[in-house]
Amino acid sequence: MDRKHLKLLLLTLAAMLAAVSCRKDNNEDERAYMSGSLTFDMPTYAVVGQKISSYVTGITTPSDVDYFWVSQDIDISESDTVYSQSVTFTLPDEPGEYSITVYARAEEYYSSTRTVSIQVITPDMNGVGGWQPGTSEIVDERDGESYPTRVYGSLEWFTQNLRFAGYVGNRLGRPYDDSEGIDRIFGRLYSWNDATGGKSGSGLGGGPQGACPPGWSVPTLEDWEDFASAVGGQEYDFFDHWSGIGEAVSAPITLNESAMWPYSPDNLHTDAAGWNGFPTGNSRDSYGEFENISVYGMWWCSSEMDGGTVPYRYIYYNTDTFDVYYTDKDSYGVSVRCVRLATSID
Numbered sequence: 433m434d435r436k437h438l439k440l441l442l443l444t445l446a447a448m449l450a451a452v453s454c455r456k457d458n459n460e461d462e463r464a465y466m467s468g469s470l471t472f473d474m475p476t477y478a479v480v481g482q483k484i485s486s487y488v489t490g491i492t493t494p495s496d497v498d499y500f501w502v503s504q505d506i507d508i509s510e511s512d513t514v515y516s517q518s519v520t521f522t523l524p525d526e527p528g529e530y531s532i533t534v535y536a537r538a539e540e541y542y543s544s545t546r547t548v549s550i551q552v553i554t555p556d557m558n559g560v561g562g563w564q565p566g567t568s569e570i571v572d573e574r575d576g577e578s579y580p581t582r583v584y585g586s587l588e589w590f591t592q593n594l595r596f597a598g599y600v601g602n603r604l605g606r607p608y609d610d611s612e613g614i615d616r617i618f619g620r621l622y623s624w625n626d627a628t629g630g631k632s633g634s635g636l637g638g639g640p641q642g643a644c645p646p647g648w649s650v651p652t653l654e655d656w657e658d659f660a661s662a663v664g665g666q667e668y669d670f671f672d673h674w675s676g677i678g679e680a681v682s683a684p685i686t687l688n689e690s691a692m693w694p695y696s697p698d699n700l701h702t703d704a705a706g707w708n709g710f711p712t713g714n715s716r717d718s719y720g721e722f723e724n725i726s727v728y729g730m731w732w733c734s735s736e737m738d739g740g741t742v743p744y745r746y747i748y749y750n751t752d753t754f755d756v757y758y759t760d761k762d763s764y765g766v767s768v769r770c771v772r773l774a775t776s777i778d
Contacts, residue, residue: 474486474550491544499535506521569581605621651731664676681707685701694726694750
């Protein structure tokens, strides 16, 4: 074959390849983007061996979508892929960070995907770093759970969040994300009504028992002031910001050797007071939604304010304060610490 014919052949082949490539690009350009976003519930934290179920929705266009779940480090099926809108699996027996991805596919559409991570922890304090044991310990006679305690000023305080779940037919509070088992570390989140039994308290040691063990109560305004004065070495008004107290009572907690509080030079979480404040977040909509874990720690005061609102104190990761805010009695959920007069100690 002479050079002229060879050149013509090469030009013909190049044109054919270009046409194929152009048709491919045009076909890709004709694909549309899906409307909506993949939505499914997965716990932020869960315990080893916990059973998880989830259902994915959120794609509005097209209506006919194929979903599948994939994980490289969680055994969700023999092939590590589940072709379904729902999935059920058991978390590994080893603590660590694991991930799962959902894909949505449909002809003539670009696929949509979402990946989430789950921190899998052991259901006891042995796997938690950065917290301090109490100087004493009490056992809740109702469920056998034990809590470390310390005396601050006139009161003995729990130095771990309450996790009492109530009785059959009278469930109290929820673990974050409804992830059963993590409340052994984080405690439960309670509405004010669940925490206090709907009763307001006042005076030193004058709070209602509510969800606390017999002989213990949900802290009042005066209890909180007494606590701040003991920690800060001066008098504090309940409605102040309490600068420096948030840093002194928030613990540098680690889970799976990772810090739970985000780093901030404005709050180093020294836990100098040994109170073990963790960023356990809050619930909304009567335990229907959970938020702010690893960002805020929040605790109830049992003293109702004028107008029917109720206060809680909170620590934000990025400030050293232990501030106060107000909300309703029923839909918002935060943590509970129980107290009793130091003179009540046996």
